[in-house]
Ligand SMILES: Nc1ncnc2c1ncn2[C@@H]1O[C@H](COP(=O)(O)OP(=O)(O)O)[C@@H](O)[C@H]1O
């Protein structure tokens with residue numbers, strides 16, 4: 001059995017204005033093996049975050065099932081940790097305090113907390129910044145703290161919702177590189193949402209391509225680039241092939257978007 | 266009208282220490298000019314010194330008051346009323362504001378009347394307090410309490426309402442209970458607003474005590490103010506007025522210092 005099993009998932013949201021329920025994700029089926037790195041790409045609004053948050057147990061499931069190691073997901077649990085895109089750090093806590101937060105919530109003992117938090121702060125290269133507050137850090141550093149906080153609770157599954165989405169291209173590449181290094185060492189299962197095609201390919205064992213109206217899976221593409229990967233693969237023919245394939249999907253989505261908009265006009 | 270419409274308190278002003286700068290120099294200069302004019306205007310016959318007094322006379326009065334006017338006794342009377350009224354207001358309004366701020370229904374029901382009471386001068390309730398509580402310290406305390414309680418409630422509620430939903434979601438993702446979210450996210454997030462409320466409440470509580478004493482007291486700084494007002498002792502009256510201002514200013518500066526500490530983590 002795979003570690004993450006999503007079966008025929010449907011997620012709907014209340015839309016108070018019309019009173020109807022809006023279907024954000026429909027008929028999504030996906031299995032992720034333990035230790036696998038799966039990325040999710042798709043145009044904005046196609047339900048990537050919704051799918052990820054549902055796996056996290058933060059969004060209720062309206063149809064189908066999600067299971068982690070065979071146990072149905074109904075709420076967040078210590079087997080999963082989320083890295084959010086934006087500043088989800090507590091501004092009044094230091095880096096150390098922020099990384100300790102998850103450990104506090106999961107009732108780790110006081111001594112363990114500091115020691116573990118420091119270990120992961122060191123791992124993401126922020127040992128000298130443990131006493132800093134979030135507003136004193138750059139965007140990239142803040143996301144390192146987010147990643148350290150998620151890893152510190154020792155989850156089996158790492159869920160990341162565009163963690164580098166707000167970073168500039170260069171920082172983003174560096175962070176992707178470092179994430180891979182950490183992931184290879186920590187052996188976590190990773191589900192990673194992005195709208196950046198290169199990032200999706202570079203990180204992934206498999207790329208899930210989503211489409212919209214309602215959010216569904218269009219294709220699941222295996223990436224056969226040996227690991228450890230380095231930035232030079234970005235220029236390889238193999239990588240270019242994957243890139244073309246994903247671009248075609250997204251172009252299709254953009255076209256259909258214009259059609260819909262045209263019809264409404 | 267949507268549910269969120271309605272009166273909102275202005276965003277809490279950010280605490281900042283005045284830096285010594287050009288504007289500081291200008292302020293000092295203007296104060297100096299003011300004192301100078303105040304001193305010489307009666308002597309030049311521009312104003313009647315009986316009504317305006319003079320800085321030197323006020324200084325002399327201050328020395329008199331300090332050595333032989335029961336100043337400390339009066340100050341203690343006022344201070345007691347202030348401390349009790351303000352302290353009670355804190356005890357009541359912080360928990361109340363926190364609870365009301367978390368409940369959307371309570372908020373929509375209670376925000377309009379609370380805002381009205383926040384804006385209205387609660388001093389107008391003094392006659393009512395006298396009828397209920399009689400002439401004495403209780404009425405003074407009640408007026409100070411009423412002055413202080415609404416700014417704290419309203420600002421505490423605002424702080425709780427402005428809770429960052431992304432942080433709440435983050436906390437939940439780590440398995441935070443409702444209690445955890447409350448104590449680790451909502452209350453710390455509201456703390457700067459609570460302190461703003463505490464700061465705004467100081468002036469109102471001071472005003473409550475002093476005005477209360479103008480009417481219902483046989484002692485206290487406010488009582489001395491009326492006494493010297495009636496006796497046309499402008500110099501002494503000003504000494505007491507200045508003493509009250511210094512007290513209010515010092516308390517406010519103290520809370521501002523706490524505010525500045527709390528807001529260190531808040532970028533501009
Ligand atoms: N809390 C919500 N309430 C109502 N609709 C939502 C909510 N969150 C997302 N949606 C809608 O669901 C769809 C998918 O959103 P999302 O999962 O955020 O997409 P993506 O992450 O791919 O950009 C969008 O149309 C969005 O407007």
Ligand SMILES: [Mg+2]
Pocket residue numbers: 048049050
């Ligand atoms: Mg998203």
